[in-house]
Amino acid sequence: MYKDDLLAGKKVLVTGGGTGLGRSMAEHFRRLGAAVVICGRRQDVLAQTCEEVNARDDAPEMTWKGCDIRDAQAVHDMVEAIWSDGPLDVLVNNAAGNFISRSHELSSRAVDAVLGIVLHGTSYVTLACGKRWLAGEHAGNVLSIVTSYAWTGSAYVLPSAMAKAGVLAMTRSLAVEWGPHGIRLNAIAPGPFPTKGAWERLVPRPELAERFEQKNPLRRAGRHEELTNLACYLISDQSGYVNGEVVTIDGGEWLQGAGQFNFLSEMTDGDWEAIKPKKK
Numbered sequence: 001m002y003k004d005d006l007l008a009g010k011k012v013l014v015t016g017g018g019t020g021l022g023r024s025m026a027e028h029f030r031r032l033g034a035a036v037v038i039c040g041r042r043q044d045v046l047a048q049t050c051e052e053v054n055a056r057d058d059a060p061e062m063t064w065k066g067c068d069i070r071d072a073q074a075v076h077d078m079v080e081a082i083w084s085d086g087p088l089d090v091l092v093n094n095a096a097g098n099f100i101s102r103s104h105e106l107s108s109r110a111v112d113a114v115l116g117i118v119l120h121g122t123s124y125v126t127l128a129c130g131k132r133w134l135a136g137e138h139a140g141n142v143l144s145i146v147t148s149y150a151w152t153g154s155a156y157v158l159p160s161a162m163a164k165a166g167v168l169a170m171t172r173s174l175a176v177e178w179g180p181h182g183i184r185l186n187a188i189a190p191g192p193f194p195t196k197g198a199w200e201r202l203v204p205r206p207e208l209a210e211r212f213e214q215k216n217p218l219r220r221a222g223r224h225e226e227l228t229n230l231a232c233y234l235i236s237d238q239s240g241y242v243n244g245e246v247v248t249i250d251g252g253e254w255l256q257g258a259g260q261f262n263f264l265s266e267m268t269d270g271d272w273e274a275i276k277p278k279k280k
């Protein structure tokens with residue numbers, strides 16, 4: 001879809017890049033010439049991902065840093081280490097935590113577990129990079145992965161909905177504040193994209209995965225390459241005038257729930273025939 005060198009010369013950090021959508025994005029960025037660094041808490045996962053990916057071909061080496069983004073000092077140390085051999089060009093805020101729960105049963109620690117990763121961690125990494133871009137007068141690009149319920153809210157994932165709404169607010173706020181310094185911030189709002197991390201925590205029964213497909217206007221979940229193609233565009237210079245935007249990629253799922261008459265897809269052909277005006 002893109003020229004092989006679309007991202008050549010770019011240094012990109014993907015938080016949570018050892019698994020799931022983060023890994024898929026990291027792999028695609030690397031194939032297009034980027035020098036990608038992935039981070040996460042589980043060092044064995046990161047090391048294995050890099051080993052597998054780097055063994056495939058001679059695209060730029062993918063490297064990893066163990067970092068819990070909830071820890072501001074650890075974030076500072078990671079970002080310092082990344083900058084030590086030249087500035088980063090792109091930050092992809094992908095790391096997240098989530099689970100389903102009835103909200104009245106959430107403990108304060110459960111709320112903190114999600115807000116700590118998604119809201120606090122994401123802002124620590126973004127600010128650590130932004131400070132260095134501003135000080136070095138270096139252009140920067142931040143892409144944050146939110147969710148389609150970041151602006152609608154959603155039952156049963158309250159801390160995630162609150163935290164992702166905050167990340168969206170951060171994106172729009174800093175797009176204006178840092179835009180004059182050549183720093184762009186955008187977001188992608190995915191619908192359901194099968195990953196082990198999400199499915200284990202959010203899809204308690206297999207038949208519920210089918211519900212995600214049935215209620216989607218396109219009657220299927222997303223494919224990773226559909227999201228990674230969008231991410232490549234947004235972190236490339238080809239999207240140089242896109243700033244403060246959030247692009248939903250969900251097959252139309254959220255609109256399906258929004259339109260007042262959308263439920264009429266349940267009507268049969270017979271129902272529709274019966275209500276047609278009768279020719280006199």
Ligand SMILES: CCCCC/C=C/C(=O)SCCNC(=O)CCNC(=O)[C@H](O)C(C)(C)COP(=O)(O)OP(=O)(O)OC[C@H]1O[C@@H](n2cnc3c(N)ncnc32)[C@H](O)[C@@H]1OP(=O)(O)O
Pocket residue numbers: 096097098099100101106107108109110111113114147160191192193197198199201202203
């Ligand atoms: C299908 C469509 C997708 C829709 C959108 C998807 C969005 C996503 O973000 S998917 C990404 C999913 N991936 C992950 O969540 C990966 C990282 N997640 C985690 O590490 C854990 O799930 C975490 C978020 C719970 C954080 O782990 P950790 O910090 O180790 O937390 P603890 O296990 O120590 O638990 C802290 C606290 O939270 C309570 N808790 C944990 N899980 C649940 C649960 N399922 N329901 C209710 N409460 C939960 C846990 O009990 C602890 O509280 P206390 O018991 O009060 O100590």
Ligand SMILES: NC(=O)C1=CN([C@@H]2O[C@H](COP(=O)(O)OP(=O)(O)OC[C@H]3O[C@@H](n4cnc5c(N)ncnc54)[C@H](OP(=O)(O)O)[C@@H]3O)[C@@H](O)[C@H]2O)C=CC1
Pocket residue numbers: 015016017018019020021022039040041042043045067068069070093094095096097098117121145146147148189190191192193194195196197198
């Ligand atoms: N899959 C889907 O359908 C959807 C996903 N999304 C979003 O896409 C992104 C990726 O999710 P997905 O790939 O499905 O899930 P994964 O569970 O595979 O990815 C989450 C990643 O975040 C890392 N992570 C979690 N906590 C921390 C932390 N404190 N510090 C550093 N890294 C951390 C995890 O690594 P480790 O545990 O080793 O730290 C893991 O690699 C998330 O932002 C999610 O909200 C949004 C909508 C739908």
